[in-house]
Amino acid sequence: MSYIYKVGIVGAGIIGKVHAKAIDGIEGAKIVAVADPRREQGEALAGKHDARWFRSYTELLALPELDVVILATPSGLHPEQTILAAETGKHVITEKPMAITGDGATRMIEAAERAGVRLAVIFQNRLTGDVYRVKRAIEAGLIGKPVLGSAAVYWHRSQDYYDANGGWRGTWALDGGGALINQSIHTIDVLQWLMGGVASVQAHIATLNHNIEAEDAASASVRFNSGAVGSILVTTCARDDHPTRVEIIGTEGRICIENNVVTVFEGEGELSDALLTADDRETVRGWTPGEAFGEGHRRQLRLIFNALAAGTIPPVPGREARKAVDVILGIYESARTGMRIDITSSGLEEY
Numbered sequence: 001m002s003y004i005y006k007v008g009i010v011g012a013g014i015i016g017k018v019h020a021k022a023i024d025g026i027e028g029a030k031i032v033a034v035a036d037p038r039r040e041q042g043e044a045l046a047g048k049h050d051a052r053w054f055r056s057y058t059e060l061l062a063l064p065e066l067d068v069v070i071l072a073t074p075s076g077l078h079p080e081q082t083i084l085a086a087e088t089g090k091h092v093i094t095e096k097p098m099a100i101t102g103d104g105a106t107r108m109i110e111a112a113e114r115a116g117v118r119l120a121v122i123f124q125n126r127l128t129g130d131v132y133r134v135k136r137a138i139e140a141g142l143i144g145k146p147v148l149g150s151a152a153v154y155w156h157r158s159q160d161y162y163d164a165n166g167g168w169r170g171t172w173a174l175d176g177g178g179a180l181i182n183q184s185i186h187t188i189d190v191l192q193w194l195m196g197g198v199a200s201v202q203a204h205i206a207t208l209n210h211n212i213e214a215e216d217a218a219s220a221s222v223r224f225n226s227g228a229v230g231s232i233l234v235t236t237c238a239r240d241d242h243p244t245r246v247e248i249i250g251t252e253g254r255i256c257i258e259n260n261v262v263t264v265f266e267g268e269g270e271l272s273d274a275l276l277t278a279d280d281r282e283t284v285r286g287w288t289p290g291e292a293f294g295e296g297h298r299r300q301l302r303l304i305f306n307a308l309a310a311g312t313i314p315p316v317p318g319r320e321a322r323k324a325v326d327v328i329l330g331i332y333e334s335a336r337t338g339m340r341i342d343i344t345s346s347g348l349e350e351y
């Protein structure tokens with residue numbers, strides 16, 4: 001790759017630092033600017049990467065050499081920040097969740113399309129070797145007809161975690177919810193992708209062990225587009241972090257994925273690389289079971305910059321990434337109204 005993309009990191013918190021470290025290992029990209037209203041954080045990250053610090057995001061966007069912004073800010077800010085970047089001709093890479101409302105997601109996708117820039121959403125857990133092998137194994141019928149699909153996230157998050165950095169986590173306005181939309185969205189995304197999309201949900205949410213506005217525990221009953229059924233069970237009240245789990249029962253087998261690694265495969269044939277297409281192999285290249293946190297970011301960012309250089313669609317595009325958001329928003333609406341909620345983006349073409 002000969003061109004070096006000039007990148008601005010927006011938000012110098014936990015995940016902004018992960019992005020900055022990941023970009024350092026990518027030949028075709030260089031950090032030129034960091035925006036964060038918290039001077040100490042912003043200057044420290046910028047200084048480490050020989051980049052300029054800006055207090056204000058709009059000042060960062062005014063840099064003429066900037067090609068790409070990475071949004072590592074509180075989730076509720078992603079739509080307006082995406083739209084501003086698109087309007088100034090910058091490609092956008094945003095952290096999950098891309099948005100915390102359906103309207104926000106739609107406006108982001110439309111703004112990028114209108115401006116002719118790319119919008120990629122970080123979903124590093126989907127882009128892993130075992131998740132891709134399972135996807136292709138299900139498509140090849142190796143577990144027969146999938147009848148049940150479940151996702152479970154039992155994690156521990158302290159009150160200090162929720163109170164940090166102005167206390168945006170667990171708020172409706174900036175986090176868009178709690179355990180579902182922040183911690184569990186990766187696992188919900190993997191479940192909905194493997195099962196071929198969610199048609200409807202019926203749910204309960206609760207705030208049981210933290211002083212936050214939104215839920216720290218949730219349970220949802222799911223109907224998939226295929227007619228199969230399943231469940232989503234999540235909490236941040238567990239004593240410890242347990243492995244995330246996606247389990248799929250088919251008429252001819254069973255698959256269990258824990259922390260993105262297959263721990264059970266019972267089916268016809270083998271779960272091997274022979275199931276993967278050439279594109280799949282490229283997508284999951286470099287993945288190893290149990291990879292360290294941050295390595296998935298580097299792999300996805302590398303795929304995104306390669307796609308920008310090639311003029312192809314970078315993973316995971318906004319239209320695909322909104323599906324998990326829509327499932328979660330459906331769960332919130334169901335919990336609020338007591339009704340079963342249809343998921344409107346479920347019929348969209350698969351990425």
Ligand SMILES: NC(=O)c1ccc[n+]([C@@H]2O[C@H](COP(=O)([O-])OP(=O)(O)OC[C@H]3O[C@@H](n4cnc5c(N)ncnc54)[C@H](O)[C@@H]3O)[C@@H](O)[C@H]2O)c1
Nearest residue numbers: 011012013014015035036037038072073075095096097165
């Ligand atoms: N992909 C993953 O595995 C993963 C993991 C953690 C967090 N995230 C996502 O990353 C995002 C940030 O989470 P975090 O844990 O890093 O939060 P954080 O609180 O640690 O960092 C957010 C930073 O954004 C800054 N900020 C706030 N408003 C800003 C603005 N207008 N312009 C520029 N900077 C601003 C804050 O000062 C803070 O430094 C969230 O969307 C979260 O869901 C993703």
